[in-house]
Every structure is written in structure tokens, then in C-alpha cells.
Amino acid sequence: MAKxxxxxxxxxxxxxxxxxxxxxxxxxxxxDPDVPIVSDQLAEALDRLEAFLGQNENAARWQRYLRLAxxxxxxxxxxxxxxxxxxxxxxxxxxxxxxxxLLPFAVVRRALESRLDQLNRQYSGDLTQLAWxxxxxxxxxxxxxxxxxxxxxxxxxxxxxxxxxGNPPVAAAWRKYLKWNLLEPHLRxxxxxxxxxxxxxxxxxxxxxxxxxxxxxxxxxxxxxxIARYRVLxxxxxxxxxxxxxxxxxxxxxxxxxxxxxxxxxxxxETAWKVGRxxxxxxxxxxTPWLISxxxxxxxxxxxxxxxxxxxxxxxPDRPANQVxxxxxxxxxxxxxxxxxxxxxxxxxxxxxxxxxQLALHVEGVAYSQTNGYNGxxxxxxxxxxxxxxxxxxxxxxxxxxxxxxVVAASTHTHIHAIRKTGGRLGSRVIEKVAWRRxxxxxxxxxxxxxxHAEQRIAREVNEQVEVQLAAMRRRYEQEFAAPLARRAIxxxxxxxxxxxxxxxxxxxxxxxxxxxxxxxxPAAPGNDIxxxxxxxxxxxxLPLALARARISQQSADRPVELEGDVPNWIRGLSIASPGAAxxxxxxxxxxxxxxxxxxxxxxSEEEQEAEARQLPPFKPFSITLNAxxxxxxxxxxxxLTIRVRAATLVSDADEYANWDFIVVYQVELRDDxxxxxxxxxxxxxxxxxxxAWDKQLTAQQAGFRSTLAKNMNxxxxxxxxxxxxxxxQPLQVTRLGTLLVRQLEVDDGWLTIGxxxxxxxPPLPPGQGILGRTLPTSTAP
Numbered sequence: 026m027a028k029x030x031x032x033x034x035x036x037x038x039x040x041x042x043x044x045x046x047x048x049x050x051x052x053x054x055x056x057d058p059d060v061p062i063v064s065d066q067l068a069e070a071l072d073r074l075e076a077f078l079g080q081n082e083n084a085a086r087w088q089r090y091l092r093l094a095x096x097x098x099x100x101x102x103x104x105x106x107x108x109x110x111x112x113x114x115x116x117x118x119x120x121x122x123x124x125x126x127l128l129p130f131a132v133v134r135r136a137l138e139s140r141l142d143q144l145n146r147q148y149s150g151d152l153t154q155l156a157w158x159x160x161x162x163x164x165x166x167x168x169x170x171x172x173x174x175x176x177x178x179x180x181x182x183x184x185x186x187x188x189x190x191g192n193p194p195v196a197a198a199w200r201k202y203l204k205w206n207l208l209e210p211h212l213r214x215x216x217x218x219x220x221x222x223x224x225x226x227x228x229x230x231x232x233x234x235x236x237x238x239x240x241x242x243x244x245x246x247x248x249x250x251x252i253a254r255y256r257v258l259x260x261x262x263x264x265x266x267x268x269x270x271x272x273x274x275x276x277x278x279x280x281x282x283x284x285x286x287x288x289x290x291x292x293x294x295e296t297a298w299k300v301g302r303x304x305x306x307x308x309x310x311x312x313t314p315w316l317i318s319x320x321x322x323x324x325x326x327x328x329x330x331x332x333x334x335x336x337x338x339x340x341x342p343d344r345p346a347n348q349v350x351x352x353x354x355x356x357x358x359x360x361x362x363x364x365x366x367x368x369x370x371x372x373x374x375x376x377x378x379x380x381x382x383q384l385a386l387h388v389e390g391v392a393y394s395q396t397n398g399y400n401g402x403x404x405x406x407x408x409x410x411x412x413x414x415x416x417x418x419x420x421x422x423x424x425x426x427x428x429x430x431x432v433v434a435a436s437t438h439t440h441i442h443a444i445r446k447t448g449g450r451l452g453s454r455v456i457e458k459v460a461w462r463r464x465x466x467x468x469x470x471x472x473x474x475x476x477x478h479a480e481q482r483i484a485r486e487v488n489e490q491v492e493v494q495l496a497a498m499r500r501r502y503e504q505e506f507a508a509p510l511a512r513r514a515i516x517x518x519x520x521x522x523x524x525x526x527x528x529x530x531x532x533x534x535x536x537x538x539x540x541x542x543x544x545x546x547x548p549a550a551p552g553n554d555i556x557x558x559x560x561x562x563x564x565x566x567x568l569p570l571a572l573a574r575a576r577i578s579q580q581s582a583d584r585p586v587e588l589e590g591d592v593p594n595w596i597r598g599l600s601i602a603s604p605g606a607a608x609x610x611x612x613x614x615x616x617x618x619x620x621x622x623x624x625x626x627x628x629x630s631e632e633e634q635e636a637e638a639r640q641l642p643p644f645k646p647f648s649i650t651l652n653a654x655x656x657x658x659x660x661x662x663x664x665x666l667t668i669r670v671r672a673a674t675l676v677s678d679a680d681e682y683a684n685w686d687f688i689v690v691y692q693v694e695l696r697d698d699x700x701x702x703x704x705x706x707x708x709x710x711x712x713x714x715x716x717x718a719w720d721k722q723l724t725a726q727q728a729g730f731r732s733t734l735a736k737n738m739n740x741x742x743x744x745x746x747x748x749x750x751x752x753x754x755q756p757l758q759v760t761r762l763g764t765l766l767v768r769q770l771e772v773d774d775g776w777l778t779i780g781x782x783x784x785x786x787x788p789p790l791p792p793g794q795g796i797l798g799r800t801l802p803t804s805t806a807p
Contacts, residue, residue, distance in 0.1 A: 067136040068100050070129075077129040091117045096137075108148055109158040111141045112315040116162050145319045152320060153285045156278055159313045163274040166310070171262040172214070178251040179212045185244045203232045211255065223259045230256060231653075234513055236570070241511040249514065257309035274312075277303060287719050288324065288544075292775065294565055294658035294669060295716035297541045300324070302654070305539025317538075325542040327519060327532040328560035334528045335375050337554045337783060338384075340762060342371040352396055356474045357467055359405065363396030375524045382421040382524045388487060389414050392479070403460040404447050409439040409472075411479050415487050419495070423520040426495045426502070431487040437475040439468065513570045535563040542566075545774065553768055553780030555757070561775045565658045572656035578648035650674045652684070652713060661772045666691045666702060671713050682730075684713035687738060689748045693772045700754040700767060700779070708742055710734035757781055 071093065078084035088094065096114045099106045118125065118134040125131075148155075189196035200206075207225040210216050233240065233249035240246075264270050281303045288296040300320075308317050347368055354361040369390020376383040391412045398405040413435035419428045444460045446453035510516065520533045534542045540562070547558040576589040651657070652671035660667040667690050675682045688709040691702040710731045711717060723731065742748050757765045762783060769780035 064100060064103060064140065067133070067140050070133045070136040071096065071100070074129045074133050090122070104144075106140075106144050107158075108141060108144050108315055108319060109155055109162075111137065111144065112159065112313055113162050115141060115315070116164065116312070120164075141315050142318075145315055145322065148319060152323060153282045153289070155319070156285055156316060157282045159316045160275050160278050162313045162316075163271055163310075164312060165270055166258060166261045166265055168262070171258060174251075174255050174258055175211065175214070178248075178255045179214075181244075181248045181251040182208065182212055185248045188244050202237070204229050208252070218259050218263055220260075220263070223256060223263075226252060226256045226259075227653075236509050236512050238508070241508040246511060246514075253514070254309050257306060261310065274310075277306065281307075285320070287716075291718055292544065293716055293718045294561065294660050294667075295714070295718075297324075297562060297565065298655050298658065299714075301536075301540045304541075305537070308538050321541075324544045325518075325534060325536055325540075326544065326546070327521075327534050328542040328563040328566075329535055330530070330532045330547045330556075330558040332528050332530045332553070332556045334554040335526060337759075337762070338373050338375060338529065340783065340786065341373065352394055354475070354478060356398075356471050356478070357400075359398040359400040359471075361396050361398045363394055365392045365394040367392045375526055375529065377525050379523055380422065380521065382419075382522045382529050384419040384421070384524070386417045386419055386487075386491065387414070388416075388483075399447075400460075402446050402448060402456055404445050405441060405460070405464060406443045406445075407439050407441045409437055409475065411435055411437045411476065413479060413483055415483050417487055417491055419491065421522055423517075423522065426499045428488075428491050428495060431484040431491075433480040433484045433487070435476045435479040435483065437472045437479065439472055439475070441465075441468070509570075515566075515570070536566050540566045543775065545776075547776050548771060548773075548778060550769055550771075550778050550780050552782075554783045555765060555781045556769075556778070557780075558776055558778045561659050561661045561777075565655070568657045568659075569653075569655060572651050575656060576648055576650045648674075648676045650676075661775055661777045664693060664772050665705070666693050666772060666777075673713075685730075685734065686711050686713050686715075687734075688717075689742075691752065693770065693777075695767055695770050698767060699756060700770060702752040702754070704742070704748060704750050708735060708738045708748060710738065 075084075075088075075093070078087050092114045095110055099110050099114075115134070115137050118130060118137060125134075186196065189199055208229045210222060211218070211226065216222075230249065230252050233245065233252060240249075261270055261273075264273065281300065284296050284299045284303065287293075288300055304317055304320060307313060347366070349364055349366050352361060352363040352365050367390055369388055372387050372389075374385040374387060376385055391410060394409040394411070396407055396409070398407065413433060415431050415433045417428055417431040420426070441461075441464055444457050444464060446456045446460075515535070515537050517533045517535060521531065523530045536542045542562050543560040547560070550556050550558065578587050578589065580587075650673045652673045656671055658669045658671075660669075667688060669686050669688045671684075671686045673684060675685065688711065689704060690706050692705045694701055694703060709717070712723070712727055712731075715723070742750070756767075759765060764784060765781035766784060767779065768782045769778060771778040
């Protein structure tokens with residue numbers, strides 16, 4: 026009950042186009058038993074549509090426009106059907122042609138959507154060729170299409186302002202914060218977009234997607250989504266004024282084909298980034314949703330997994346309780362007063378569930394009471410023993426934390442020590458004799474009533490305590506996890522909590538629509554009490570939220586390095602607490618200065634350049650702004666952590682350089698039961714977007730500049746003024762359980778796997794203050 030929060034803390038972790046290029050029939054992963062059913066439904070709907078169209082010239086035009094002959098041919102191929110062909114046909118059925126809203130067309134459209142979804146789920150063919158084939162799906166963005174997008178944006182913005190209008194000062198503050206003045210021109214029907222006005226929308230969208238409390242409200246989210254779509258489609262609408270954008274779309278798909286091929290053969294952080302950003306654009310254009318779905322099914326699988334063993338869950342509850350509380354009750358007309366001491370234990374029992382964590386909370390204890398009962402002229406002094414058990418079912422899912430009513434069983438056994446008449450001894454012998462006889466006659470009934478009262482009281486207190494804690498846990502979940510992700514436009518497509526008698530598990534996909542997840546499942550890792558497995562895509566998808574447009578600067582030598590931007594507090598605190606962080610950015614500033622000198626004078630010898638690289642030039646103000654879209658990335662492979670930091674601009678005095686990245690590699694190893702990152706090899710520098718795993722050629726100027734950047738950065742690192750040589754990772758500690766021992770450490774194939782086991786259990790502690798200092802329920806006795 027009291028430690029449910031600890032369990033949570035551990036877990037918190039369409040249209041006209043060219044004909045398709047012919048290709049071999051795709052393979053399928055398995056035969057879907059529902060294929061004949063769905064295919065028959067589509068064939069039947071198609072038969073009815075053709076009967077509805079009849080046999081005339083108009084029917085022939087519909088046949089050609091809807092590509093019904095191609096559809097009929099694909100139906101004959103069954104499970105070997107080509108998603109690209111079905112996707113092109115579906116785009117026609119989703120078009121704007123008058124008449125497509127009629128029922129016969131709508132029935133075929135729905136059946137076609139079901140068949141395409143089914144085929145996507147079992148397709149395992151060549152995605153690269155399929156992506157290229159989809160170029161025929163493209164329909165140029167018309168003025169009417171973009172007007173619809175703008176109308177949707179205008180409607181969402183109006184709804185947001187109407188919602189805020191009840192509090193004018195608050196509305197004015199939000200308008201200022203969101204840079205509404207940059208958005209307003211785009212809301213006018215006659216506004217002509219320009220490259221500059223579209224670039225200004227990036228500032229607006231950046232504010233809408235900031236981690237600012239309140240932005241997770243539905244009207245803010247709806248407006249932000251409308252702005253994002255308008256921003257992506259704006260350049261296409263602008264280009265369509267002067268030329269056919271089909272060439273641009275084919276170029277986009279050619280790039281997708283290339284990056285998909287690379288990602289399949291040798292995935293890197295760059296291939297994942299490039300595939301994701303292209304998918305984001307295609308997704309907003311809404312031309313080939315079936316292709317987006319197919320690629321995401323292949324490359325956006327769960328990228329975070331964690332588990333907690335039943336052994337750890339069993340050791341979570343506090344030490345046994347020893348609590349004293351007053352007793353007030355009335356049984357069979359006897360008013361009872363006294364005290365009760367309760368000694369009890371709490372433990373959890375995990376139960377099997379594929380879609381939730383099912384946790385049975387057990388409370389077992391005994392209440393010992395010393396009471397005085399008053400009934401008429403007598404006082405009854407007695408003691409009682411009430412053993413009890415309480416069980417309460419707790420269910421944790423992504424949608425809600427809830428619990429069932431507590432079920433309590435108790436039995437009371439009493440011993441009457443004395444019965445005395447009150448108010449003097451006159452007639453006491455007779456009264457006390459009668460009182461003893463009646464007390465013994467009613468003793469069994471009184472004990473049963475006392476047990477029922479105890480059960481009610483225990484159930485009430487257990488229910489109240491658990492509900493308070495679950496509500497606090499849920500608030501923390503919403504405020505610290507769900508709300509920040511919603512503000513950043515990340516809504517995990519898949520969050521699965523599960524439990525078995527052996528432990529608790531969680532899996533999720535941490536990715537936007539323009540980001541990838543894992544392509545493979547995490548490696549098997551049995552035998553750990555706590556297991557955390559993180560795919561590199563999860564880290565790379567998070568870093569833009571934490572570091573986008575972060576700016577690191579220093580204006581004078583006697584002032585500290587400043588970190589600006591909407592960065593998490595833990596990163597801001599790290600930058601203050603870690604002198605090494607300041608040294609890294611200071612090195613970056615001096616690298617820029619020395620690189621400028623190298624570019625201006627390429628006649629220096631290599632020895633002279635190295636000597637100058639080791640010198641510390643006088644201080645000059647500097648700033649480094651990280652890339653907004655992908656400020657940094659990591660790669661887990663072959664026991665190493667590769668970090669790539671992307672700088673959008675490096676500025677020192679009048680010199681400014683754009684889009685250069687630094688790559689540093691750390692060996693991940695275990696030393697004396699502590700995880701250690703040890704820097705290996707040389708720090709590399711490359712232009713942003715250059716993938717050393719695939720790209721081989723730099724321009725002469727880039728090569729010279731890269732050489733100087735790398736030499737100076739490595740000189741700084743070797744002098745201990747840049748990326749540290751070693752980074753120790755603090756051991757994992759769990760309250761009341763101590764420091765956990767690392768049992769498994771693997772860094773390979775994109776996955777980081779860390780498994781811990783519990784330290785040996787300490788001897789039982791003496792009775793204390795109970796479960797988290799809370800008062801346990803007790804029972805009463807006459």
C-alpha cells in the first residue's frame with residue numbers, strides 16, 4: 026500500500042500520377058486467416074459498384090479514373106497483393122470528384138481501407154522499392170487544399186482565443202508569450218505566404234511546443250497541430266505557384282529510398298534522423314498514409330523496456346508496525362473506551378495481466394486492546410485480541426490508477442478481567458453477579474460484533490490510505506510524465522504495463538510521428554531485480570525536447586558560462602555543478618577562433634598548427650547554439666556510446682560558423698561494481714548531416730576546417746578541458762533497500778541494457794513507527 030509509489034518510481038522511468046515501376050510480388054510474413062473474408066468483402070463491394078455504374082461511356086471513365094482493373098487484378102493475387110497499387114486506388118476513392126460521396130463508392134472505400142491495413146500488417150517485402158513506387162500517389166497541393174488547411178488553423182485559433190476570452194489579462198499574457206502577432210497574418214484568407222513569414226511560424230510553434238504548464242490543454246494542442254501542418258504544407262503551396270512540385274516529391278522519395286536502404290543495412294543516428302524527418306513531411310502531406318504505416322510498423326517498435334522482479338516487490342513494504350491508538354465503540358449497549366496496540370505486516374502479491382499491473386495489497390496483523398466498558402451501573406475491564414487480514418486489488422494502466430474495495434476478515438477473542446459496580450458498593454454483589462452472568466451469555470455475540478466493527482474500520486482506513494496514495498501517484502504521473510510529453514507533441518503510440526507472479530514489466534514507444542523507434546526487440550536479460558533497456562532512438566527522440574535551440578554563451582572571462590533556452594532543470598543544474606561542461610563549451614569557443622586562423626592561413630606546417638592548438642588564446646566572448654531539430658544524438662553499439670553534438674552556430678566576435686558537429690566515443694565498462702564511461706579514440710568533427718558510415722567526400726574547405734576543429738578539440742580534451750576522459754555513473758540506490766549491484770551491462774545493436782540485483786537482505790529491524798509513519802487500523806473489544 027504505502028510503497029506502491031516506489032513501484033511506479035521504478036517504472037518511470039491520393040490522385041493522378043505516373044504508372045508504378047514494375048516489381049516482383051512482395052512476400053508476406055504469415056498468412057492472415059481473415060484474408061479471404063476481407064478480400065471477399067472487397068470483391069463483393071466492387072461487384073456492386075460496377076453494377077451500379079452500368080455499361081456506358083460514363084462508366085468506362087469511372088473505371089479508368091478509379092483504376093478498377095488494377096484493383097481487380099490485385100484481388101486475384103490474394104495475400105501477395107502489392108500495397109502500393111492498393112494505396113494508389115484508395116487515393117482515387119478519397120478524392121474530391123463529385124459522386125464519390127455516394128454509398129456504392131463509400132462501401133468500396135471502406136473495404137479497401139480494411140484490405141490495405143491488413144496487407145500492411147503482414148507485408149515483409151522491399152520497403153525501399155515500395156517507397157519509390159509510391160511516387161505515383163502524389164497529388165499536387167492545390168490552392169483549395171491549402172485554403173482548407175488555413176481554414177482549419179483559423180478555426181482552431183479562434184476556438185483557443187474564445188476559450189481564453191473569459192479572463193482578458195490571462196489571454197493577453199498568452200498572446201504575448203505565444204508570439205500571436207506572428208501568427209495573425211496567416212489567419213487572413215487573403216494572406217500570401219512568404220519564406221520569411223513561414224520561418225516566423227517556427228518561433229510561434231516553438232512557443233506552443235515549449236514545456237510551459239497549461240500548453241497540454243486540448244485547445245492549445247489542437248492549435249499547435251494545425252500550425253505544424255500549415256507550416257509543413259506552406260512551402261509546397263508556395264512552390265506550386267511557380268512549378269510542378271512532383272519533381273520535389275520524387276526527390277523526397279529518392280532520398281527516403283536511399284536512407285531506408287542504409288538504415289536497413291547499417292543503421293546510424295543519421296539514417297534514423299533522416300528517415301524520420303522525411304516521414305514527417307510525407308505524413309503531413311497525407312499522400313501515402315499506407316506507406317507511413319508500413320515503415321513505422323517495421324522501424325518504430327517499442328524502444329524502452331523495464332522490469333521489476335517479484336523479489337524486489339516483496340521487499341518494498343516498510344518494517345513491521347507497532348502503533349497505539351484510542352478505542353471508542355459501542356456493543357450491545359456497552360460504551361467501550363481504551364487503547365489498542367496493533368502489530369502488522371504489509372506485502373504485495375503480483376498477479377498475471379497482459380495489459381496492466383495487477384497488485385494485491387495484503388495487510389496482516391493483530392490488535393491487542395485494553396478497554397473499560399460501561400453499561401448501566403457497572404464497569405467491565407477486559408482485554409482483547411483481534412487477528413485480521415485485509416486484501417485490496419490495485420490496477421495500474423497508462424489510462425488510470427485505480428483500486429477495488431478492501432476485503433477484510435477479522436476475529437475477536439476477549440478476556441474479562443473484572444466487573445465492578447460504579448457509584449458505591451450498595452447492592453454491588455447482586456448487580457455484579459447479574460452482570461457477570463449476562464456478560465458471559467453475550468460474550469460470543471459481542472466478539473462477533475466487535476470483529477465486524479473491526480473489519481469495517483480496517484476496510485475504511487485501508488481504502489482511504491490507498492486512494493490518497495494512488496491519487497498522488499497519478500498526479501505525479503500526469504504532471505511529470507504525461508503533461509510534458511503532450512506539450513512537446515509526443516503521445517506514445519504504445520504504452521503497455523504488465524505483470525506476472527515473477528515481476529512487473531513496461532514497454533513503450535517514445536517517438537513523434539516524424540521519429541523512428543527500435544527495429545529489433547531488446548535482448549533477453551533474465552535474472553535481474555531491476556532491468557532497464559533503452560534503445561538509442563528513445564534517447565535521440567528525447568534530446569530535441571531537452572536541448573532544442575539551447576544556447577551556451579560566456580560574455581567575459583570573469584563571468585560563468587550561461588545556459589539559455591527551455592531546457593529541463595536537471596540539465597541546467599548539471600551545467601552549473603559540472604566545471605567540465607563549461608570547459609567543453611569554452612573549448613568550442615577557442616576552437617572557432619583557431620579554426621578561423623587556420624582557414625585564413627593554410628600555408629602553416631602541421632607542426633606549427635599543432636603548437637598553436639596547444640596554446641590558450643586570450644578570452645573572447647562566444648556563443649554556441651545547438652541544432653533545433655536534432656541538437657544531439659547517441660549510438661549504442663559494440664560496447665561503446667557514441668555521442669554526436671550538433672551546433673547550429675558557433676560564434677566568437679565577428680566570426681560565425683554554421684552546422685558543424687562533434688563526435689566523441691566512450692567505452693562503457695564496469696569497474697569495481699560501478700559503471701564507467703571511458704573516452705576512446707579521437708574526437709571527430711563533421712558538417713551536420715554528414716554520415717561517416719556512408720558519406721565519404723568533403724569539400725576541400727570542409728576538410729581543412731574539419732581538421733583544425735578536430736585537432737583543437739582533441740588538444741583541449743587531452744588537457745582535461747573538454748570532454749572528460751572518464752565519466753563515472755553513480756550507483757542506483759533504492760530507499761530502504763540500499764545500493765543495488767550491477768549484474769548485467771550490455772551496449773550493442775542500438776540497445777543499452779543495465780540489470781541490477783538487490784544487495785543481501787539486512788537482519789530484520791525492531792518494531793518502529795509503521796508504514797511510512799501512517800497509523801494502521803486496529804480493532805476493539807469489549
